Amino acid sequence: MTSYVLAVDVGTTGTRAILFTHDAKIFAVHHEETTQSFPEPGHVEQDPAELWEKTRACVEVVLSKISHTSDDVVAVGVTTQRETVIAWDKKSGLPLAPAIVWQDTRTQEWLEMTFDATKQQRITELTGLPVTAYFSASKMRWLLDNCADVAAAAEDGNLAFGTPDSWIAWNLTGGVDGGRHITDVTNASRTMLMNIETLSWSDELITLFNIPRATLPEITSSTGDLAVCGDLLRGAPLTCILGDQQAAAFGQAATSPGDAKTTYGTGNFLLINTGTLARSAHGLISTVAYQLADHEPVYALEGSVAVSGSLVQWLRDNLHIIEKSADVEALATSVDDSGDVYFVPAFSGLFAPYWKPDARGTIVGLTRFSTKAHIARAALESTAFQTRDVIDAAEKDTGIALHELRVDGGMVSNDFLMQFQADIANIPVVRPVITETTALGAAFGAGLAVGFWKDTRELETHWIEDRRWEPSMTDEERHHRISRWQKAVSKSIGWLDD
Ligand SMILES: Nc1ncnc2c1ncn2[C@@H]1O[C@H](COP(=O)(O)OP(=O)(O)OP(=O)(O)O)[C@@H](O)[C@H]1O
Numbered sequence: 001m002t003s004y005v006l007a008v009d010v011g012t013t014g015t016r017a018i019l020f021t022h023d024a025k026i027f028a029v030h031h032e033e034t035t036q037s038f039p040e041p042g043h044v045e046q047d048p049a050e051l052w053e054k055t056r057a058c059v060e061v062v063l064s065k066i067s068h069t070s071d072d073v074v075a076v077g078v079t080t081q082r083e084t085v086i087a088w089d090k091k092s093g094l095p096l097a098p099a100i101v102w103q104d105t106r107t108q109e110w111l112e113m114t115f116d117a118t119k120q121q122r123i124t125e126l127t128g129l130p131v132t133a134y135f136s137a138s139k140m141r142w143l144l145d146n147c148a149d150v151a152a153a154a155e156d157g158n159l160a161f162g163t164p165d166s167w168i169a170w171n172l173t174g175g176v177d178g179g180r181h182i183t184d185v186t187n188a189s190r191t192m193l194m195n196i197e198t199l200s201w202s203d204e205l206i207t208l209f210n211i212p213r214a215t216l217p218e219i220t221s222s223t224g225d226l227a228v229c230g231d232l233l234r235g236a237p238l239t240c241i242l243g244d245q246q247a248a249a250f251g252q253a254a255t256s257p258g259d260a261k262t263t264y265g266t267g268n269f270l271l272i273n274t275g276t277l278a279r280s281a282h283g284l285i286s287t288v289a290y291q292l293a294d295h296e297p298v299y300a301l302e303g304s305v306a307v308s309g310s311l312v313q314w315l316r317d318n319l320h321i322i323e324k325s326a327d328v329e330a331l332a333t334s335v336d337d338s339g340d341v342y343f344v345p346a347f348s349g350l351f352a353p354y355w356k357p358d359a360r361g362t363i364v365g366l367t368r369f370s371t372k373a374h375i376a377r378a379a380l381e382s383t384a385f386q387t388r389d390v391i392d393a394a395e396k397d398t399g400i401a402l403h404e405l406r407v408d409g410g411m412v413s414n415d416f417l418m419q420f421q422a423d424i425a426n427i428p429v430v431r432p433v434i435t436e437t438t439a440l441g442a443a444f445g446a447g448l449a450v451g452f453w454k455d456t457r458e459l460e461t462h463w464i465e466d467r468r469w470e471p472s473m474t475d476e477e478r479h480h481r482i483s484r485w486q487k488a489v490s491k492s493i494g495w496l497d498d
């Protein structure tokens with residue numbers, strides 16, 4: 001009998017299922033790209049039915065690689081994109097509206113009109129989050145106010161709200177046949193409805209946003225006997241739920257205070273483990289890193305950057321200057337430098353550390369000399385500049401100088417970007433053998449809960465370095481480039497002010 005842990009990773013760009021072996025190797029993996037729609041400026045939507053159908057398809061494919069009689073899935077971990085809101089009918093099991101994705105900014109004006117500075121400060125105190133459209137609560141409010149089916153289901157007592165982890169867990173555990181309506185503390189910490197200290201729904205926040213209490217999932221720890229899966233997984237135990245960025249940090253074995261990672265996916269997310277709850281004075285947010293079974297929670301500071309890999313998709317889908325994402329590297333390196341072109345991809349405003357909802361995407365420094373190659377290069381460089389900005393904030397907040405940056409996610413196969421990141425941040429950038437750290441983190445959590453792996457020490461032994469990029473830029477050049485970037489950022493801010 002061979003035992004495996006199954007991780008399901010429902011990202012923004014795509015969904016994957018991976019079976020991990022006891023030595024933390026990938027035995028089987030299946031990936032499906034998922035559709036994002038942009039029906040109007042600022043609106044970003046996904047189809048909840050597609051998220052679940054593609055997840056189910058991925059699970060079926062990897063399960064077909066093992067034998068039904070002699071192999072076993074001992075635990076299941078679920079990790080998903082965070083903040084995105086899904087509304088469904090508990091009776092029919094059907095979604096009631098498109099998912100409003102984390103990058104969607106449609107509720108920004110409502111937030112600014114509804115909450116004055118004092119109220120905003122209070123919300124931040126309770127949640128550790130700046131009051132912006134990024135988080136879930138205002139998206140739930142929008143659905144209740146603008147979608148008749150959602151409002152009617154709330155009236156009838158059939159409405160379930162959830163972040164994608166809740167939707168996937170509910171479906172995996174049986175859906176209309178007894179599915180559990182749950183979420184873990186890491187995902188709940190991004191809704192703007194959970195008290196970051198008590199780890200329960202806050203009556204004060206629920207009242208402020210006017211969300212019916214009964215529509216919200218039950219908050220659980222990140223690991224433990226959370227629920228039992230339905231027929232698809234033949235009753236395997238669901239023992240881990242984690243937000244994708246927290247899962248990536250766990251998969252990078254960032255389990256001690258000061259450990260940090262950056263994931264380069266749709267957006268870029270730096271998490272630095274702080275152990276206990278820390279508050280940022282430099283534009284980072286306080287978040288729960290994980291809570292193992294009945295242990296105390298572990299906290300992190302996070303630098304969330306909205307647009308990185310999705311800018312590469314934008315070059316592909318909107319400008320058509322590349323055919324596939326990986327082609328961006330050849331185009332960007334076909335020129336010696338960006339030709340003093342800077343690209344600030346503030347498509348959803350600027351997130352950390354600026355939190356400027358009124359910013360919009362800006363390309364500056366164009367001349368008749370500029371080509372699509374310069375724009376592609378500036379686009380990749382913007383990912384590294386944005387990440388440097390949040391590293392800088394993390395170092396100021398914690399007083400710890402990062403000695404290296406552990407990286408993962410779809411963009412880390414880009415050698416040019418990784419070298420430029422090391423140069424601009426002036427620290428070594430380190431990539432592990434398994435770059436699917438989001439799924440690995442969910443598998444680690446699920447496996448720990450059933451004793452498949454003993455403790456976090458054992459997990460650390462499975463973290464193996466693959467490649468390292470050392471900084472090689474002169475101080476003068478680096479300072480010059482950073483100051484040009486900062487000037488470009490200042491040009492993007494305030495675009496929406498009237
Ligand atoms: N070689 C490459 N160079 C630059 N970007 C790339 C490259 N390959 C993939 N990407 C980008 O990486 C992103 C996909 O990364 P990943 O698979 O980690 O995303 P995801 O997990 O689906 O999304 P997320 O976790 O952010 O919700 C895409 O936006 C894609 O454009």
Ligand SMILES: [Mg+2]
Pocket residue numbers: 009011012244265438
């Ligand atoms: Mg991901």
